[in-house]
Structures are given as C-alpha cells and as structure tokens.
Amino acid sequence: MTISDLYSILPVLVLLVWALFLLLSDLWLSKHAPAWTPILAVVGLLLALGASLFLAGKTMTGFGGFVLVDGFSNFLQPLFAITGLLAIGLAFDYLKRLQIHHGEYYPLILLSISGMMLMATAGDLLMVFLSLELLSIPLYIMASMAAPRLESEESGLKYFLLGTFASGFLLFGIAMVYGATTSTNLSAIVATVKAGTYDPTLMIVGSVLVLIGLGFKVAAVPFQSWTPDVYQGAPSPVSAFMTVGVKAAGFAALLRVFSLIFSQLSGTLTPVFWVVAALTMIVGNVVAVAQTNLKRMLAYSSIAHAGYLLMAFVPFGDAAVRQNSIAAALFYLLAYGLASLGAWAVLIGLEGEKYSGNTLDDLAGLGKKSPLTAALMTIFMLSFTGIPLTIGFWGKFYLFRTAIEGGFIGLAVIGLLTSLVSAFYYLRVVVKMYFTDGDANFHWNYWVSAVALFCGLAVLVFSFVPGWFFEMAGKAIMVGG
Amino acid sequence: MTLNLLLLVTFFPLVGVLIVLLLKPTWKNALRWTALATTLITFGLSIWMLSQFNSSSGEMQMEFALPWFNLGGNPIGVHFGVDGISILMVLLTTFLTPLAILSAWNAVSEKVKGFMAFFLLLEAGLLGVFLSLDMVLFYVFWEFTLIPMYFLIGLWGGEKRVYAALKFFLYTFAGSIFMLAGILWIGLQYGSFDLTTLAGSGLIPASAQLWLFAAFGIAFAIKVPMFPLHSWLPDAHTEAPTAGSVILAGVLLKMGAYGFLRFNLPLFPNASVQLAPWMAGLAVIGILYGAAVAYRQKDVKRLVAYSSISHLGFVMLGIFALNLQGMEGAILQMVNHGLSTGALFLIVGLLYERRHTRLLENFGGLWKILPVMGGLALVTTLSSVGLPGLNGFVGEFTILLGAFKSTVLASPWFAGVATLGVILAAVYLFHMFQKLFLGPVIHEENNKLKDVSIREVLVLSPILIMAFWIGIYPKPFFMLMSPAVEKLVALVQSAAGLVH
Numbered sequence: 001m002t003i004s005d006l007y008s009i010l011p012v013l014v015l016l017v018w019a020l021f022l023l024l025s026d027l028w029l030s031k032h033a034p035a036w037t038p039i040l041a042v043v044g045l046l047l048a049l050g051a052s053l054f055l056a057g058k059t060m061t062g063f064g065g066f067v068l069v070d071g072f073s074n075f076l077q078p079l080f081a082i083t084g085l086l087a088i089g090l091a092f093d094y095l096k097r098l099q100i101h102h103g104e105y106y107p108l109i110l111l112s113i114s115g116m117m118l119m120a121t122a123g124d125l126l127m128v129f130l131s132l133e134l135l136s137i138p139l140y141i142m143a144s145m146a147a148p149r150l151e152s153e154e155s156g157l158k159y160f161l162l163g164t165f166a167s168g169f170l171l172f173g174i175a176m177v178y179g180a181t182t183s184t185n186l187s188a189i190v191a192t193v194k195a196g197t198y199d200p201t202l203m204i205v206g207s208v209l210v211l212i213g214l215g216f217k218v219a220a221v222p223f224q225s226w227t228p229d230v231y232q233g234a235p236s237p238v239s240a241f242m243t244v245g246v247k248a249a250g251f252a253a254l255l256r257v258f259s260l261i262f263s264q265l266s267g268t269l270t271p272v273f274w275v276v277a278a279l280t281m282i283v284g285n286v287v288a289v290a291q292t293n294l295k296r297m298l299a300y301s302s303i304a305h306a307g308y309l310l311m312a313f314v315p316f317g318d319a320a321v322r323q324n325s326i327a328a329a330l331f332y333l334l335a336y337g338l339a340s341l342g343a344w345a346v347l348i349g350l351e352g353e354k355y356s357g358n359t360l361d362d363l364a365g366l367g368k369k370s371p372l373t374a375a376l377m378t379i380f381m382l383s384f385t386g387i388p389l390t391i392g393f394w395g396k397f398y399l400f401r402t403a404i405e406g407g408f409i410g411l412a413v414i415g416l417l418t419s420l421v422s423a424f425y426y427l428r429v430v431v432k433m434y435f436t437d438g439d440a441n442f443h444w445n446y447w448v449s450a451v452a453l454f455c456g457l458a459v460l461v462f463s464f465v466p467g468w469f470f471e472m473a474g475k476a477i478m479v480g481g
Numbered sequence: 482m483t484l485n486l487l488l489l490v491t492f493f494p495l496v497g498v499l500i501v502l503l504l505k506p507t508w509k510n511a512l513r514w515t516a517l518a519t520t521l522i523t524f525g526l527s528i529w530m531l532s533q534f535n536s537s538s539g540e541m542q543m544e545f546a547l548p549w550f551n552l553g554g555n556p557i558g559v560h561f562g563v564d565g566i567s568i569l570m571v572l573l574t575t576f577l578t579p580l581a582i583l584s585a586w587n588a589v590s591e592k593v594k595g596f597m598a599f600f601l602l603l604e605a606g607l608l609g610v611f612l613s614l615d616m617v618l619f620y621v622f623w624e625f626t627l628i629p630m631y632f633l634i635g636l637w638g639g640e641k642r643v644y645a646a647l648k649f650f651l652y653t654f655a656g657s658i659f660m661l662a663g664i665l666w667i668g669l670q671y672g673s674f675d676l677t678t679l680a681g682s683g684l685i686p687a688s689a690q691l692w693l694f695a696a697f698g699i700a701f702a703i704k705v706p707m708f709p710l711h712s713w714l715p716d717a718h719t720e721a722p723t724a725g726s727v728i729l730a731g732v733l734l735k736m737g738a739y740g741f742l743r744f745n746l747p748l749f750p751n752a753s754v755q756l757a758p759w760m761a762g763l764a765v766i767g768i769l770y771g772a773a774v775a776y777r778q779k780d781v782k783r784l785v786a787y788s789s790i791s792h793l794g795f796v797m798l799g800i801f802a803l804n805l806q807g808m809e810g811a812i813l814q815m816v817n818h819g820l821s822t823g824a825l826f827l828i829v830g831l832l833y834e835r836r837h838t839r840l841l842e843n844f845g846g847l848w849k850i851l852p853v854m855g856g857l858a859l860v861t862t863l864s865s866v867g868l869p870g871l872n873g874f875v876g877e878f879t880i881l882l883g884a885f886k887s888t889v890l891a892s893p894w895f896a897g898v899a900t901l902g903v904i905l906a907a908v909y910l911f912h913m914f915q916k917l918f919l920g921p922v923i924h925e926e927n928n929k930l931k932d933v934s935i936r937e938v939l940v941l942s943p944i945l946i947m948a949f950w951i952g953i954y955p956k957p958f959f960m961l962m963s964p965a966v967e968k969l970v971a972l973v974q975s976a977a978g979l980v981h
C-alpha cells in the first residue's frame with residue numbers, strides 16, 4: 001500500500017475516519033450537545049465533497065486495480081456527497097419531532113455514503129461486493145431506527161433478509177465469473193474475454209447471477225417486491241436517502257460491471273435487459289396508479305424510474321452507443337435524485353407525530369395553506385413525468401434518445417406510454433393539492449424547506465442550462481474498457 | 482447583437498409574470514392592469530414586428546439562432562423565425578389575449594394573481610410554439626403550454642373542472658409523446674433538429690415518412706382536434722373559464738393545424754400527398770359530426786365547443802387540399818375561427834355571468850331585454866355561420882374552392898359533402914340564436930338582466946371589426962401569407978411529382 005493508493009480513495013477515507021470519530025464523540029455529544037452531531041456530520045460530508053472534487057478530472061488506479069478513479073467516479077462521488085448532505089437536512093427535525101433521535105444516524109449515513117463512493121470506483125468484483133455491503137449494512141440499521149414501531153422493524157428486517165439474499169446471488173455470480181476467467185479484476189477479465197480463453201457457460205450464468213444481485217438493489221422487476229414495504233416502514237429521511245443513494249450506487253455497479261466485462265455477452269443479455277426494463281417500467285407505473293399512500297406511490301415511482309434507467313442500459317453492448325448509454329443513465333440519476341429528494345422533503349414536512357399524514361388525502365388544500373411547498377411539489381411531479389422546463393424532461397429526452405439510437409424503438413415507445421400512465425398519478429398529487437379543499441398540515445422546518453427549495457430550484461434552473469451536465473455526464477468515461 | 486424582435490415578443494409576457502408575482506394577492510386591480518398592460522404591449526410589439534415584416538418574401542425572417550447545447554453530437558438550438566404563416570398566428574395570439582384578460586376582469590375575482598400569472602405564461606408558451614424553428618425547442622414550448630392551461634381549467638373552471646383538466650392534459654400528452662419519439666428519431670437519423678435544415682431537404686426518405694407523419698400527426702390531430710380524437714374538447718372548452726375557452730378555441734386549437742403546416746407538410750411531403758384523401762375524409766366527417774352533435778346540445782357552451790370541431794374540419798380540409806387556395810383559405814379560416822368562436826365564447830360568458838346557467842331552455846326572448854348584446858351576438862353568429870360580407874364566408878369559400886380544384890384529392894365529393902357543413906352551421910347556430918334571443922321571455926328572472934357594459938363592448942368590438950374587415954377586404958391577409966404558402970405548396974407538389 002502506497003500513498004497514491006490512499007490518495008485514490010481519499011473521499012472514502014475522509015468519510016470512514018470521520019464516521020468513526022463521530023461515533024465516538026457522539027457518546028459524549030448525545031448527552032450534552034446533541035445538535036452538534038449532525039453539524040459535524042455535515043462538516044465531514046463537505047470535506048468528502050471537497051476531496052471528491054479534488055480528484056475531479058484525474059484518472060488513476062489504486063490498490064492494484066481494486067480502485068479506479070475516472071470520469072465515471074468523478075461524476076458520481078460528488079453526487080453521493082450532496083445526497084448525504086440533503087439527507088441530513090431532511091433528518092434532523094424529523095427525528096426530533098418523532099422522538100427517534102439517535103446520534104448514530106449520522107455516522108451511519110457517512111458509512112453508507114463511503115460505501116456508495118467506493119462503489120463508484122470499484123475496479124474489482126470483490127470491491128463491488130464489499131462496497132455493496134458497506135453501503136447496505138448501515139441502511140439495515142437505519143431502516144429499523146423507528147423501533148419499536150412495528151412497520152419500521154418490519155422494514156429493517158425485510159430489507160436485511162432480502163438484501164443478504166441478493167448479496168448471496170451477487171457473490172455466487174462473482175464466484176462463477178472467477179471460475180470462468182480466473183480473475184475478479186475487471187480489466188483482467190476484459191483481457192481474458194478478449195483473448196477468448198474463458199468458459200462462456202459459466203460466464204453467462206455468472207452474469208445473470210450478478211444481474212439478479214444488483215437488480216434487487218435497484219428494485220428492478222421481478223426483484224422489486226420489497227421496495228414499497230421498506231420505503232413505507234422506514235423513517236422517511238432514510239427512505240429518501242435510499243431512493244436516491246442506493247439506486248445510484250446500484251446503477252453505478254451495474255453500469256461499470258456490465259459495460260466492461262459483460263459487453264461481449266450483449267447478444268445474450270440484451271433481450272434479458274429489454275424484458276426487465278419493459279417490465280419494470282410497466283409494473284412500477286401501473287401499480288403506482290392504485291396507491292393512495294404517498295410513500296408507497298413514491299416507492300412504485302422509484303421502481304418505474306429504475307425501469308427508465310434500465311432502458312438506457314439495454315444497448316450497453318453496442319460500442320457506438322455505450323458512452324451515451326452511460327451518460328444518459330448518469331444524467332437521469334441526477335434528474336431523478338433531485339426530484340425524489342425534493343418530493344420526500346415535502347412528505348417529511350407533512351408527516352405527523354404518529355407517522356400519519358402521508359396519504360393522498362392529506363395533501364388536500366396544501367395549495368392554499370403553503371403555496372410555496374405545493375408549487376415545489378408540483379415541480380417535482382412534473383419533473384417525474386418529464387414535462388419540459390424541468391430537468392426530468394431532459395433526463396427522459398436523453399434516455400429515449402439513447403434507446404432509439406440503440407435501435408430499440410419498441411422499448412422507447414413502451415417508455416413513452418408508461419410515462420403517460422405516470423402522468424395520471426403524478427397529476428393526482430397536483431389535483432389534491434390545488435383542486436381539493438382540506439387542511440393539509442405542513443410542519444414548517446427551516447432545513448426541510450431549504451432542501452425542498454434547493455431541489456426545486458435545481459430542477460427548474462438546470463432545465464435551462466442542461467448542456468453543462470450533459471457534458472459532465474458525457475465525460476464520465478470508464479477506464480479499463 | 483441587436484435586440485431580436487421575435488425574442489422580445491415571445492418573452493415579453495414573462496416580464497408581466499415577474500411583476501404579477503411581486504404584487505400582493507389582494508391588489509386585484511393592480512394585478513389586472515399589469516396583465517392587461519403587458520398583453521397590450523406584447524400586441525404592440527407584434528404590430529412592430531408586422532411593420533418590419535417583408536410580405537413579398539416567403540422565407541423565414543427576423544431569424545434568431547443561437548446554439549443551446551449539444552446532446553450526444555446533436556446540436557440543439559434556440560432558433561426563432563417568422564414567416565407569412567406564423568405571423569398571422571402570432572398576431573391572433575397577441576390580439577386575443579388582452580381581450581381575454583379584459584373579459585375576465587370581473588368574472589375572475591378569486592385568486593386573481595394566479596390567474597393572471599398563468600395567463601401570461603400561457604401567452605409566452607403559445608408565442609414560442611408559433612415562432613420556434615428548432616424541433617426540440619418547439620416541443621418544449623408545446624408541452625409547456627399544457628401546464629398553465631391545465632391550471633386555468635382546473636382552478637377557475639366549472640363544475641367538472643378537475644375531470645376536464647386531467648382529460649385535456651392526458652390527451653395532449655398522449656399525442657405529444659409520439660411526436661417526441663418522431664423528433665428524436667429524425668434528430669438521430671439526420672443529425673439535425675433544425676426545421677430550416679430539414680424542410681424540403683429531401684433527407685427523409687419516403688419509406689420513413691409514413692410513420693413519422695403518423696407520429697407527428699397524432700399529436701397535432703388531437704390538438705386540432707380531428708375526428709375521432711376530439712373527445713377531450715367539449716369537456717375542456719365547457720369547463721374552462723370564459724377567458725380560457727377563448728384562448729383554447731382561439732389559439733390552442735390552431736397549434737394543431739399550424740403543426741401540420743409547419744411540420745407534416747414540409748418534412749413529410751410524400752406521406753402528406755399519400756395520406757391527403759384520408760385526412761380530408763376525416764376532416765369532412767368531423768365537419769358533419771361536429772355540426773350534428775352541436776345541434777343536439779342543451780348547453781350553449783357545449784354547442785359552441787362542438788361547432789369548433791366542425792369549423793376546424795374545414796381548416797383541415799383546406800390544408801389537405803394541398804393547393805394554394807385550400808391552404809390560404811385554411812390559414813385565414815384559422816384566424817376567422819379564432820375570432821368568431823372566441824367572440825361566441827365571450828357572449829356565452831356574458832350570459833353565464835348574468836344568469837349563472839348555460840342551458841338553452843333557461844333563456845329566450847333576450848333581444849327585448851338586452852338589445853345591444855343581442856346585436857353583438859347576431860353579428861358574431863353570422864360571422865361564424867359564414868354570411869357573405871363577414872369573415873367566415875371568405876375562409877370557407879376559399880377552402881371549398883381549393884378542395885374542389887385539388888388534384889391530390891381528385892374528387893369533388895370532399896368539397897361537395899363539406900358544403901353541407903356550411904348549411905348545417907346555419908342550422909345549429911341559428912337554432913342557438915333563436916333559443917337565446919328570440920321568442921317570448923319565458924323566464925321571469927331574465928327580465929332583470931342588465932345589458933352589456935362599456936368594458937364588455939370594448940372586449941367584443943375589436944373582434945367584430947376584424948370580422949368585418951376580413952369579410953369585406955381580405956386581400957391584405959392573403960398577401961401577407963401567400964409567398965410563404967406558395968413556397969410550401971411548391972415544396973409539397975414537387976415531392977408529389979415524385980410519388981406519381
């Protein structure tokens with residue numbers, strides 16, 4: 001291990017050290033100055049953000065190929081840090097209001113983000129597995145943080161059981177790939193595949209198992225069934241964090257692993273992805289229509305958006321389209337993440353003391369009582385739908401463009417039609433807020449509102465200048481390909 | 482860089498939006514005056530644009546082009562331009578919007594701030610639709626107009642407003658997603674989203690044109706609306722507030738017809754020629770169907786809404802005659818319909834404000850009580866019927882002439898059957914007028930109704946003056962559009978030569 005090895009994981013290192021330090025200091029802080037734990041966590045994330053920006057534009061490998069710093073990780077790492085910052089902004093008031101304030105929440109978030117950041121740089125299948133565990137284990141705890149509330153315990157347990165099950169598939173898949181190519185290092189596998197000295201059967205079985213493992217994490221159909229229960233039961237800020245962070249990390253792994261080592265198998269895998277993407281879009285959107293609980297609706301919407309992301313992924317084997325496919329997915333993650341965190345922020349403000357206030361009817365009259373909040377929620381819903389002058393429109397524009405560029409017009413049409421279905425349930429939120437009388441109760445909190453405002457402005461403003469983000473996403477080139 | 486007039490026209494309403502947002506919600510008159518002043522200045526700017534316009538050229542003028550960003554190698558640009566076709570649509574928009582706002586002066590007394598803000602946003606969106614020459618930019622404006630209109634119907638509409646607003650949104654969105662797929666496909670295949678590059682370039686092969694025509698056509702046909710995609714219209718028009726109905730009928734429907742003229746004909750000429758009889762057939766069905774259903778309506782506003790389907794059928798017939806007369810008539814009829822139907826909706830609105838009902842059976846004999854309004858309504862009805870000397874006649878006559886002579890349609894039946902629509906229009910519109918204004922006063926409460934105020938006369942009279950102007954001396958309007966239409970016809974017919 002050399003200094004440059006440590007340098008390559010600088011943001012992760014900062015977070016790990018800071019998380020451990022925070023865990024220790026919280027023992028004292030929780031009794032004497034509980035407000036300081038989140039503040040220190042924010043400082044830690046800002047440092048990690050700085051470190052990740054410091055690595056921007058650099059390309060290097062560390063730990064003998066275990067870590068790859070490239071345009072891809074440069075795009076994702078700051079995104080993870082910002083997600084963490086927003087998640088902390090969402091959590092503080094909520095945890096206090098519902099009297100489930102545990103100082104451990106903040107170090108756990110830092111640990112989970114360090115796992116996500118590591119995932120973005122993973123250059124080895126074992127690294128993929130390790131970072132997946134590092135990001136998941138803190139989340140198992142966080143999901144059940146509202147214990148003894150049964151739903152929260154159920155959420156944590158369900159997520160844990162299915163998560164470990166998925167990890168098992170992933171590990172099994174990795175073992176198969178190792179068996180097929182005698183290596184777990186991505187570039188070594190690429191070399192073996194190019195040389196043609198690998199066992200194709202084992203490779204295909206391995207790739208499918210890896211797909212199943214990661215499919216659980218990104219909530220792709222048919223591995224999505226845990227999502228609504230977990231998102232509904234977990235404390236809302238945790239769900240908000242999961243919809244964005246875990247999804248992005250899961251896609252980071254999927255993009256990295258499949259575009260690099262399984263691109264030769266695209267002839268076999270593309271139809272599989274096609275079906276999975278189509279099913280995910282259809283199931284997510286259609287089932288969301290039937291939801292009256294907003295958390296469950298957002299959960300199904302997150303499944304649906306995973307489907308859109310997978311659509312960009314279908315042409316991953318086509319060398320001419322691959323770069324656009326990666327860039328479109330990354331851009332969409334950004335667009336989706338902003339809208340999702342914003343929408344969850346509004347939900348968090350609506351949630352009452354007894355975990356009430358998250359049905360559709362609880363939105364009634366919000367337009368009159370808190371016009372700004374309702375306006376922001378409208379922006380998020382329109383962005384989810386993909387209506388112009390929101391960043392979500394450009395996100396879908398790029399995704400559909402990529403699918404059509406790859407020659408998958410049928411899939412793009414399915415995507416467009418399911419967008420139409422989604423317009424129905426997203427607009428229902430708008431209808432409730434503005435066209436129905438009621439007394440929605442928004443618990444105004446400085447930080448929650450700040451997060452919602454930040455996301456709302458970003459969704460609007462970025463839609464006028466999407467060029468810069470397209471360019472950044474376009475530079476997210478992976479090394480080792 | 483000199484100040485571009487088109488940008489100024491398109492985005493000036495947003496200045497008003499900003500001011501409206503800064504005002505207090507309780508300052509209702511300040512909000513109204515701001516909106517009115519903004520739209521009047523926008524109208525002034527569009528007149529200035531007209532004065533700069535060279536009507537002897539069929540090319541795009543006052544163009545503004547700036548690269549916006551690149552997406553995977555495709556440049557997407559902010560490209561505006563105006564020609565003889567779009568300038569009329571722009572003028573129609575800027576002309577009707579201040580009148581619509583004036584009509585809502587007292588009718589909208591709650592949430593005035595939101596109403597004015599959405600109305601100005603809508604105007605900016607509509608102007609953007611008519612002026613943008615980049616397909617992506619066009620799509621952005623096209624979809625954006627949905628949002629303000631959705632709220633205008635949903636917040637200030639009638640009883641079934643929520644249903645109507647959702648139906649309007651979903652129908653239009655359903656159409657536009659196919660257009661989006663078409664736009665993306667063209668952009669990827671031919672490397673450009675720019676209309677001036679693609680139109681008439683012959684880049685798009687005939688084999689691809691049919692599908693693309695369908696993808697774009699479905700979006701536009703829903704908006705027009707063409708039979709059988711019209712079912713959103715009666716609900717949206719009936720439930721929208723009066724000012725909303727005026728803009729919806731006056732301008733929003735023209736987006737669809739304009740889309741056919743701007744995209745389908747020049748980009749897919751072969752498919753246009755091939756499908757023209759089908760489109761014209763649907764148009765004729767729409768004319769008869771709209772008229773028949775309009776006659777059976779008990780609600781005045783629904784009657785006027787169905788009359789739009791019939792009138793827009795004439796427009797579509799004119800467009801797909803694919804000759805000079807047909808298209809010129811269609812474009813003029815787009816303006817005419819905006820004026821006449823806008824005025825009809827205004828009159829329905831006046832009656833509703835006074836009586837809070839729109840059912841025909843609740844009226845009758847109003848002529849004696851409201852003589853001024855009766856006179857205005859009579860002129861409006863006659864203009865919509867197509868009486869010679871008024872605007873509707875010129876448009877419909879030219880369309881029918883074009884359809885008779887059309888070599889593409891190659892059958893007098895289209896025009897022949899459509900002519901029936903002119904008679905039917907007289908039937909349902911006079912039926913309406915008779916039920917409202919003639920006969921004895923059946924209902925006691927109608928005796929107390931007040932005749933039109935000066936503000937209300939001010940709203941209606943500019944429209945009626947225009948109706949007379951076009952009816953008596955339509956030449957300036959034809960001169961304005963004809964170079965651009967000639968160019969379009971030449972483009973389509975040269976492609977048609979390839980087909981046959």
